[in-house]
Amino acid sequence: MIHVLGIETSCDDSCVAVINDKYQVLSNVVSSQTEFHRRFGGIVPEVASRKHLEYLPLVLDQALRDAHLDLENIDLVAVTQGPGLLGSLLMGVCLAKTIALFKDKTFLGVNHLEGHLFAIRLEYPEIQPPFLALIVSGGHTEIIAVRDWGKYRHLGSTRDDAAGEAYDKVSKFLNLGYPGGPIIDRVSEGAQGDRFHFSAGLEDDDTLDFSFSGLKTAVVRHYSSLKEEEKKDEKLIRDLVASFQESVARVLVNKTFKALEIYGFSQIVVGGGVAANRHLRAKMKEEGEKRGVQVFFPSPSFCTDNGAMIAACGLFHWERGRKDSWEMDPDPRLPLTSIE
Structure with missing residues (x-):
C-alpha cells in the first residue's frame, strides 16, 4: 500500500493529510489562523508565514497519528x-524538502488550483473527465475545461477581485x-435576497471572464x-447582504452554464473555499436540475484548503513518473498547465 503525505500552505491554513493509493483519506488536519488575522480584517502575509512555522510540526504530528503511521511509512x-x-x-x-532529505523520500510540487480539481476525486471516484470546473475562492475565480486529468484549458477568470475577496471586503466594510x-x-440565511439588485461588471458580456470589483x-x-x-435596521442590513450574495451566485451560475453551452459538457465540478457557500451550492444544483446537468461539490471540508487534495494531485502525477529535484522552489504565480 502506497501512502502519500500532502502539505498545503498557500495562504493562512496549515494543512497536512495522508491518503493511500486508492485515494482514500487516512487523515486530514487543518490548523486555521483566522483568529490571528481577524483583528486586522484580512490576512497579513508575514503573520501567516510565522504561524505556519509554529503550527506545521504540530499539524504534521497529528496527521501521522490520525493515520496510524510514521514518516517511514510515507512513500511520497x-x-x-x-x-x-x-x-x-x-x-x-x-x-516537504526536509522530510524528503532526511527520510529519503520522493517529493513533488503541486499546483494549488489543480489540487482543488482533485478534491472531488477523494469522495466521488466515479466522477471522471471530461467536465467543466468552476474554482472559486478568496484568491481565484476560474472556469476550466477538464478534458482529462492533467489536461486543462482556461476558459474564464476574474479580471479584478475574486469572488471570495469581494465577500471579505463587503463584510469588512459593513463591520x-x-x-x-x-x-x-x-447572516443571509432567511433574508430577502431579491430586495436589492446589484449588477456585476462583464455580467452581460460575451466573455466568460468575471469582474466583482464593481459589484462590491x-x-x-x-x-x-x-x-x-x-x-441600524438589522433586517435591512441582512437583506442587503443577502442581495449581494444572490448577485455573486447569479453571476457564477450564469457564466458557468454559459460555458457549458458553448463547450458542450454534461457535468460540472465546483471547488474552492467559496464552493462551501450554501446559497451557491443550492443555486448551482437548482440550475443543473433545470437543464438536466449533473453538478458536483466536494464536502465543505474539502472545498476549503486542505492537504488531502494536494496529496491526491501529487499521487496522480507521481503515478505518471513525475518527481521534482531539489531546485524546485515555490512560485506565487504558478500557472495551471496541462501534461504534454
Whole structure:
C-alpha cells in the first residue's frame, strides 16, 4: 500500500493529510489562523508565514497519528508549490524538502488550483473527465475545461477581485467581521435576497471572464447612501447582504452554464473555499436540475484548503513518473498547465 503525505500552505491554513493509493483519506488536519488575522480584517502575509512555522510540526504530528503511521511509512511527499503567498508557500516547501532529505523520500510540487480539481476525486471516484470546473475562492475565480486529468484549458477568470475577496471586503466594510464568506452566508440565511439588485461588471458580456470589483463598490455605495437609522435596521442590513450574495451566485451560475453551452459538457465540478457557500451550492444544483446537468461539490471540508487534495494531485502525477529535484522552489504565480 502506497501512502502519500500532502502539505498545503498557500495562504493562512496549515494543512497536512495522508491518503493511500486508492485515494482514500487516512487523515486530514487543518490548523486555521483566522483568529490571528481577524483583528486586522484580512490576512497579513508575514503573520501567516510565522504561524505556519509554529503550527506545521504540530499539524504534521497529528496527521501521522490520525493515520496510524510514521514518516517511514510515507512513500511520497506532495506539497503546494503555488500559486499563493510566497512566505506561506516557502514554509510548506521547506517542510516537504526536509522530510524528503532526511527520510529519503520522493517529493513533488503541486499546483494549488489543480489540487482543488482533485478534491472531488477523494469522495466521488466515479466522477471522471471530461467536465467543466468552476474554482472559486478568496484568491481565484476560474472556469476550466477538464478534458482529462492533467489536461486543462482556461476558459474564464476574474479580471479584478475574486469572488471570495469581494465577500471579505463587503463584510469588512459593513463591520460584520472576517472571514466574510461564512459570515455573510450565515447572516443571509432567511433574508430577502431579491430586495436589492446589484449588477456585476462583464455580467452581460460575451466573455466568460468575471469582474466583482464593481459589484462590491455598488454594495458599499448603497450602504453609504442609507440614513443613520437605516444602518441600524438589522433586517435591512441582512437583506442587503443577502442581495449581494444572490448577485455573486447569479453571476457564477450564469457564466458557468454559459460555458457549458458553448463547450458542450454534461457535468460540472465546483471547488474552492467559496464552493462551501450554501446559497451557491443550492443555486448551482437548482440550475443543473433545470437543464438536466449533473453538478458536483466536494464536502465543505474539502472545498476549503486542505492537504488531502494536494496529496491526491501529487499521487496522480507521481503515478505518471513525475518527481521534482531539489531546485524546485515555490512560485506565487504558478500557472495551471496541462501534461504534454
